[in-house]
Amino acid sequence: MTDSGTDHTSVRQQDAEGHELRDRIDRFVRTRVIPREAVLDGGGPAAAQTLAELRGRAQAEGLWALPLPVELGGGGLGLRAYAATAEAEGASEHGPAALGSAPLLDVTMLARHGGPAVREAYLKALVAGEIRTCYAMTEPDVPGTDPFRTGTRAERGPDGGWIVTGRKWFTSGAAGADLVTVMARTHGGDGDREGLTLLLVPTASAGFRVVRELPVLGAGGQYEIELDRVRVPADHVLGEPGDALAIAGERLQLGRTLRCLRWLGQAQRAFDLMCERAATRSGSRGPLADQQLVQSHVFDALLALRTTRPLVHEAVALIDAGRDARTEVGLAKVAAARMLQQVTDSAIQIHGAAGLGPDTPLPGLFRTGRAARILDGPDELHITSVARRILRDHPRPGVAPEA
Incomplete structure (x- = not known):
């Protein structure tokens, strides 16, 4: 039989620990991140150095990558527990990057749908903040709400890999990313519900280009990118071809x-x-x-x-x-x-x-x-x-x- 008194004590202890962690994150964002927002907003070497310093401090204070898996170097905090702290972290646009939780989406996607080679090559580096990723789905002149009309194409190469051609825009953080997840049509025609695939593209690949920055109401961070017959290894498909949606x-x-x-x-x-x-x-x-x-x-x-x-x-x-x-x-x-x-x-x-x-x-x-x-x-x-x-x-x- 469960001891209800012990259960209540455990819940109170967890609540207290959650409040203490939230307070620590709130204090970190208010006293360390927010005072440096002007430098971080400015970009360039000064922003990169400041961000590196903040990340080092977050690691030293035990606040690094809290919602990411322990086996990859994160804190192992579950989604509901992390949600209690995410408001404090997100009070500054730079909070998630400074505290190492920014790659949560990409780490989750790669861990669930990436093959062994992708997981081995990128996951720990993502959690450590050594590489950065972005996600490219929206295209110029194609409604973002209608992915079936995706114009970017990927065809099989002679080595079994993929050759990707197309253009994407409003791709957050593309200029500083090492990898970009691209939605492309691998089979079928325009408007078909089937045939869309996600490919993980290294931005150092020949044919990949950042076309321009797209300021949003005067603020930077969004980009238009072009892929001109970019070669992507066969094992850089997420899930199976056709699984994109x-x-x-x-x-x-x-x-x-x-x-x-x-x-x-x-x-x-x-x-x-x-x-x-x-x-x-x-x-x-x-x-x-x-x-x-x-x-x-x-x-x-x-x-x-x-x-x-x-x-x-x-x-x-x-x-x-x-x-x-x-x-x-x-x-x-x-x-x-x-x-x-x-x-x-x-x-x-x-x-x-x-x-x-x-x-x-x-x-x-x-x-x-x-x-x-x-x-x-x-x-x-x-x-x-x-x-x-x-x-x-x-x-x-x-x-x-x-x-």
């Missing part, structure tokens, strides 16, 4: 949920700045905090935060349990993107002109929120997908339910 769907569910967690952290940061401004700033009519319109901004922002957080963690729980989370991820993604934009907009309003300038992170946070409503699936896609899924289970009278 299943693997991509799995990746997108986890990726969107991780981003939602980080948006919560960024929104909390904007909310804290708004409250600090309201509490310390006075005008001709007295403290801002005493004005009803300011109080309304605070209330609405807090309501948005508090109502979005459970949606995100519900999606986390379902993914962690291996269950279908498409509806919950769609709800969370739309709610979190809207919430970040709303909370940051209110914080800017309370700051006035100061909220538009370079002295606060608010313009960058607002930009992230606005871009989030388009990138990684626009609001309209998620709204339509979720609504159709729900309505399918509630057929109209006289209409037989779908099989």
Whole structure:
């Protein structure tokens, strides 16, 4: 028989450990990462050196790669346990990279679907931060919501490998990546639901080129890339040829949920700045905090935060349990993107002109929120997908339910 008293003690201990870990990560991001954001945003050698220093400090403090597998050099934290810390980590765009959790998506994908050669060559180096990866799916002039129209092609080479030709854009981090996962059509025709494959392409390969950077509302980090008959080894296919959509769907569910967690952290940061401004700033009519319109901004922002957080963690729980989370991820993604934009907009309003300038992170946070409503699936896609899924289970009278 289970000792319920022992169970309760264990749960309390785990909760205490979780709170302590979150506090440590929060302190690391606030005191070490955020003060260096200007340097990290600037890129170049100074940013690379600063990031290396932060990573070394994270390793020294036992905070490195917490959600990644222990056998690969990570902390082994499960998804639900990591979710409790991901908000604090994501308060800065640079937090995941500084703390070593940024490659979680790629490590998960390669560990599940990469062959022995790929796992041996890349996984430990990814976790150690020695190499970087990116993901290329969207193409110019092809709706990102319609992967069946993918124009990038991969054909068999004489050695059994693949020869890839095509162009991708809005590929995050492509300029500094060592590997790029490319969705390409290996068989079938334009619009076919079958025949799409994911290939892992070393960026040092002949024929690979970064065409240009694509600033998003003035911020860098997104790129257009070209592949001109790039040769890819046969063992660099993820899964089997034709498996791309299943693997991509799995990746997108986890990726969107991780981003939602980080948006919560960024929104909390904007909310804290708004409250600090309201509490310390006075005008001709007295403290801002005493004005009803300011109080309304605070209330609405807090309501948005508090109502979005459970949606995100519900999606986390379902993914962690291996269950279908498409509806919950769609709800969370739309709610979190809207919430970040709303909370940051209110914080800017309370700051006035100061909220538009370079002295606060608010313009960058607002930009992230606005871009989030388009990138990684626009609001309209998620709204339509979720609504159709729900309505399918509630057929109209006289209409037989779908099989």
